[in-house]
Amino acid sequence: MSVRFPAPTQAADSRTxxxxxxxxxxxxxxxxxxxxxxxxxxxxxxxxSGWSPLELVRHxxxxxxxxxxxxxxxxxxxxPFGDAVDGRWAVPEGLGVADVLADFRRQAAATDAVVRRHDLDEVGRPSERWDGEPPATLERVLLHVLQEHARHLGHLDVVAELGGGVTGEA
Structure with a gap:
């Protein structure tokens, strides 16, 4: 079952x-x-550039x-950068599509739990992730991650189309 596009007119309880x-x-x-x-x-x-769809999902x-x-x-x-080897996305031998997608789903659930535990205006905790810069708010992190997903989904559309696979909105 596909997740329907969240139309701007669809009511929501919160920005989150x-x-x-x-x-x-x-x-x-x-x-x-x-x-x-x-x-x-x-x-x-x-x-x-040489990336594969499976590498993209792991990324x-x-x-x-x-x-x-x-x-x-x-x-x-x-x-934290276990998705890359020598600066390139990689999938360890022995991990197949089902394994990589299962890990993707588990991380999605973990991410959703993080988002639900915090307010969008909350500032992240200082960590190495910020490269010495002040941590961002949860909302800024979400916007960054959303654009990365949208951009890579577009890449997958092109690759899937070239391979005769599933593309499009539905």
């Missing part, structure tokens, strides 16, 4: 709920596109973990 609906929509698009791919297609790069998983758990809440995480 609006942000989480958009995040759910973008995540669902990622899951639908990559989940419909064969293992071979999910590992195949169709772009000159999104770690990106959320870095921003919300390690960054905003300031909690320790194992290998």
């Amino acid at each position: 709920e609006v942000y989480l609906r958009y995040l759910a929509y973008f995540r669902d698009g990622v899951i639908r596109r990559v989940g419909a791919m064969s293992e071979e297609e999910a590992r195949r790069s169709r772009v000159p 999104l998983t770690f990106m959320e973990r870095r921003w919300f758990v390690w960054g905003f809440e300031g909690r320790a995480v194992d290998e």
